[in-house]
Structure formats: C-alpha cells, structure tokens
Amino acid sequence: MCVIAKMTLVLLDSDAYFGDMLSAYIRSSDDAARFTVRCFKVFEQGLRFAEETTEPFILLIHESWLPLPDEVYRIKLGCTVIISNHPPSQGLLEYPVLCKYQPLDRLVSAVIAHYNEFSVSEPLRGSKGTKVVAVYSTTGGAGKTVTAVHLAQQLALLGERTGCLSLEMLPSRAWYPADAAASSEAFSGLLYYAKTNPQHIAGRLEKWKLKHPAFKFDYIPPTANVAEWREMTGADAAAMIGGIAAAGIYDTLVVDLESCPNEAGHSVLALADRVVWLLLDDCVYLQKTAELLSRWRQEIPALADMPGHKRIFVHNKRTGPALNDFKHIGLDIDGSLPYVPEWKAFTRVEHMYHSAFAQAAAELLDSGQAAAR
Numbered sequence: 067m068c069v070i071a072k073m074t075l076v077l078l079d080s081d082a083y084f085g086d087m088l089s090a091y092i093r094s095s096d097d098a099a100r101f102t103v104r105c106f107k108v109f110e111q112g113l114r115f116a117e118e119t120t121e122p123f124i125l126l127i128h129e130s131w132l133p134l135p136d137e138v139y140r141i142k143l144g145c146t147v148i149i150s151n152h153p154p155s156q157g158l159l160e161y162p163v164l165c166k167y168q169p170l171d172r173l174v175s176a177v178i179a180h181y182n183e184f185s186v187s188e189p190l191r192g193s194k195g196t197k198v199v200a201v202y203s204t205t206g207g208a209g210k211t212v213t214a215v216h217l218a219q220q221l222a223l224l225g226e227r228t229g230c231l232s233l234e235m236l237p238s239r240a241w242y243p244a245d246a247a248a249s250s251e252a253f254s255g256l257l258y259y260a261k262t263n264p265q266h267i268a269g270r271l272e273k274w275k276l277k278h279p280a281f282k283f284d285y286i287p288p289t290a291n292v293a294e295w296r297e298m299t300g301a302d303a304a305a306m307i308g309g310i311a312a313a314g315i316y317d318t319l320v321v322d323l324e325s326c327p328n329e330a331g332h333s334v335l336a337l338a339d340r341v342v343w344l345l346l347d348d349c350v351y352l353q354k355t356a357e358l359l360s361r362w363r364q365e366i367p368a369l370a371d372m373p374g375h376k377r378i379f380v381h382n383k384r385t386g387p388a389l390n391d392f393k394h395i396g397l398d399i400d401g402s403l404p405y406v407p408e409w410k411a412f413t414r415v416e417h418m419y420h421s422a423f424a425q426a427a428a429e430l431l432d433s434g435q436a437a438a439r
Contacts, residue, residue: 233321235295243279256274
C-alpha cells in the first residue's frame with residue numbers, strides 16, 4: 067500500500083477553543099497518523115505560513131474571513147474548505163462549506179472525502195493492515211447479522227477501528243440506520259467503482275461510510291436494490307473488500323454474507339482471513355450444511371476444506387449439550403454462542419444488544435488464533 071506523508075490541516079479561525087478541540091481530537095484519534103494541525107487566530111499569520119510552506123496542505127478557513135485574497139489562489143495546496151457556524155445552505159458555492167459544530171470525526175471525514183474526490187494527488191489513507199472476518203450460515207435465521215453486528219461492536223469497544231459491510235440480498239436494514247438516499251448512493255457508488263475503477267475505492271470510502279450511532283463501528287449502508295445485488299460478481303465483491311482494506315483505516319472488516327450460495331459470497335469466503343460459520347442444533351439445518359459442503363468438495367474444494375485456523379464452526383443459540391451429533395456429519399465445533407431469551411420479541415434492534423454475547427463473539431476470533439499457532 068502506498069501511504070503519503072502526513073497532510074497538514076491549516077485552520078484559520080479566531081475561535082481558539084475550536085482550534086484547541088480540533089488539535090486535541092486529531093492527536094488522540096486514528097487520524098493522528100494522517101494529519102498534523104496548525105491553527106492561526108490571526109489571518110495574516112496564517113496566510114504567511116501558507117505562502118511559505120512548500121508542501122501541499124488543506125486550508126480550513128472560517129466564513130467570517132471571506133472573501134479570500136488573491137494570494138490564496140496562488141498557493142499550492144491540497145484543497146480549501148470553508149468552516150461555518152451554521153449548517154450550509156443549498157446553492158452553488160466555489161468551496162465546500164462544513165458546519166464546525168458537529169462531531170469532529172464527521173467533520174474530519176468530510177474534509178478527507180472532499181480532498182480525495184478533488185485532489186489529483188494520492189488519496190489520504192491510513193496505515194492499518196485490515197483483517198477480513200466473514201460471518202456465514204447455511205440458511206437464514208441462524209443469527210448471522212446479530213453475530214456480525216455484536217462482533218463489530220465488541221471489537222470497536224476493545225479499541226479496534228472496525229468496519230462492517232452487509233452483502234445480503236435483503237439486508238437487515240434496521241441494524242444499519244441511514245436514510246434511503248444515503249443507502250442507495252453509498253452501496254451503489256461502492257459497487258460502481260468495484261466494477262470500473264477499484265483503485266479509487268480507498269479514496270472515496272470516507273464519502274460512503276457512516277458511524278453507527280449506538281455501536282460505534284463504521285458501516286456502509288447496504289444495498290436497497292435487489293437487481294443491483296444480483297449483478298454483483300465474485301470479482302466485484304473481491305474488489306470492494308480489497309478497496310476498503312486498501313484505505314488502511316480499519317483493523318478489522320466484518321462482512322455479513324448472504325446465506326444462499328452465490329458467486330460474491332464464495333469470493334469473500336475465499337479471501338477472508340477468518341470465517342465464522344454459524345451452526346444450529348437442528349437436524350434440518352445440519353443436513354443442509356452437510357449437503358452444501360459435499361457439493362463444494364466436488365465443485366469448490368478450497369471452500370469445503372478451509373484450514374482449521376481460518377474457518378470456525380460455531381454452535382449458535384446454544385442452550386446446553388447438543389442433541390444432534392455434529393461430528394457424525396463431519397462438523398467439528400470450535401466454539402459456541404449463547405441463546406438469548408430476551409430476543410424472542412423486541413421493538414428496536416438497539417434493545418437486542420447483549421454484552422455477554424458480544425464478548426463471546428469476539429472470543430471466537432481468539433480461539434481461531436490459538437488454532438493457527
């Protein structure tokens with residue numbers, strides 16, 4: 067991965083408190099690997115610094131200091147962003163306008179998105195190596211999405227920068243809150259670039275991702291178009307995952323796969339660093355799992371015979387000793403997740419959060435690491 071040197075954010079704003087907050091946030095966040103911050107309360111001092119700097123930078127300037135003098139247009143910089151005390155009004159503007167009174171992670175993310183979209187230089191990236199964890203089950207109703215979301219939430223709670231991507235045909239949209247426009251634009255944009263310019267995904271990721279309001283992991287709103295999902299090939303799915311990983315901002319990317327076998331799912335299962343495969347203590351479910359593995363051994367042997375450190379068979383909704391003999395059909399259980407009675411009925415997905423379940427989900431990855439050793 068090619069990672070450019072730190073970009074300088076040059077803030078021109080008489081509000082010293084905002085400058086201190088922005089500087090403190092950058093220093094204490096993952097964005098410290100991408101940015102340094104220079105704050106100026108006096109316009110002339112900031113302009114002098116900009117004129118003398120030889121490296122490109124991003125200029126954040128408060129709206130009260132407009133219009134910009136001619137000197138600014140002669141400076142070689144990354145881009146210019148106007149900082150406002152109010153949400154921007156609609157209309158055609160020369161520079162993007164961002165409200166300063168919003169969560170700083172959203173503000174910085176919007177600045178990065180603008181730079182990456184309009185700069186001719188290498189896009190701003192992180193330096194993290196991303197581990198891909200795919201969550202799979204043979205049929206629906208096994209708890210796949212619940213497990214993926216709890217796993218992503220727990221990893222974020224443990225300090226990892228975590229992303230979550232749903233590749234279900236009919237995704238559990240309640241877990242990924244977003245308005246219809248954001249959902250359509252984000253996934254469609256990701257898929258479009260996967261098909262046409264995969265190398266540009268890393269630079270545009272900041273524009274598509276959202277922060278989960280309750281669980282604090284990042285996610286891209288899932289597809290709202292079944293026809294679009296059907297057009298997604300294995301190469302497209304691989305390009306999407308590769309592009310997100312190339313952004314270098316996530317420690318772990320959790321992928322919630324469609325249960326029905328499909329080319330995109332096969333591709334993600336093959337490239338994933340870890341596959342969490344959920345099993346139920348149900349004879350019909352287990353028969354379908356055994357039949358699928360049998361078919362794969364004939365058609366896609368690499369998926370049927372994944373190494374033990376990569377594929378983790380998990381007995382989900384466990385209430386006690388299993389009634390069915392998992393080993394009899396060739397399934398060696400590597401871990402289990404508990405049955406949660408409170409999930410029989412609920413009115414909001416946030417009410418389904420269960421700390422013990424989330425911890426158990428994260429511990430599954432530890433068991434896989436132990437097996438690898």
